Amino acid sequence: MPPLTMHAMLLDAARQPLRIAELPLPEPGPQQLRLRVTACGVCRTDLHIVDGELTDPKLPLVLGHEIVGRVEALGAEVEGFAIGDRVGVPWLGFTDGTCPYCRTGRENLCDDARFTGYQIDGGYASHTLADARYCFHLPEGYSDAEAAPLLCAGLIGYRSLKMTGDARRLGIYGFGAAAHIVAQVARHQGRQIFAFTRPVDGQAQAFARELGAVWAGGSDEAPPEALDAAIIFAPIGALVPAALKALRKGGVVVCGGIHMSDIPNFPYDLLWEERVLRSVANLTREDAHEFLALAPKVPVKTTVVPMPLIEANQALDRLRKGQLTGAAVLVP
């Protein structure tokens, strides 16, 4: 009998297109699940890896860290999951549990963290292995494709939103997959959304208004009122001084992306008066439990663009060119 195999879209090196490959079907280790992948979201982080802007991937690599799948096999020490369960796998794939960050509730900053679709093969594939301790049951009421963007756009977006404290007037720069989820949660919490898009992107502005933004305009425009906080999802450093300029005294700018172009010089006046500039890195499992419980209560609706797995290169290209309304999701 021939050995069982799986297929995947494989990254051999940065700045090369992914290629389809047939690989041996892996056996799960003691703590692992083997999933039959049913959907995997395409995230801007994947683009940063392909483009060589994130420089520490395992190679060759299977991208993808918004994985929805069904448990097909599991290791002897796995707890809380059974064959056939629907499971979500996020970016945070492993932490050591012992470093100073892990011991103080900040496992997102773990010194020895490993990330799905970066140092661990991810979900641009028919099957994948995942450490069950970092996997989640998913809320009902979402199809597999609809649930996929909750796992990064949703989780990182939610963590970014938490970092804005009790801000009522909230600016969002870059209205893609993360923003479309955050906007719904923020509105549910009684906040007002001011959406900033590429200057002439009428389609993104209309999408933002549909999701309840009280104002939508170009990132070169000033909002009609000073903002309490702003989240920047677009990977453009020039938006940092723009967002600081839009803040009231004591406001905070949260950079929600993993990579950004250089931030241009700006006068200290923009930061003065206790304005705060900070980033958000990764997620904790606590963020995931909170957000996955909250999402169906809002209820967060995800706008997805399903595409066949073999079209992963085209999906990445459309994301790069800003040609997606909502989140691309690969379906094997």
Ligand SMILES: [Zn+2]
């Ligand atoms: Zn740690």
Ligand SMILES: [Zn+2]
């Ligand atoms: Zn992501």
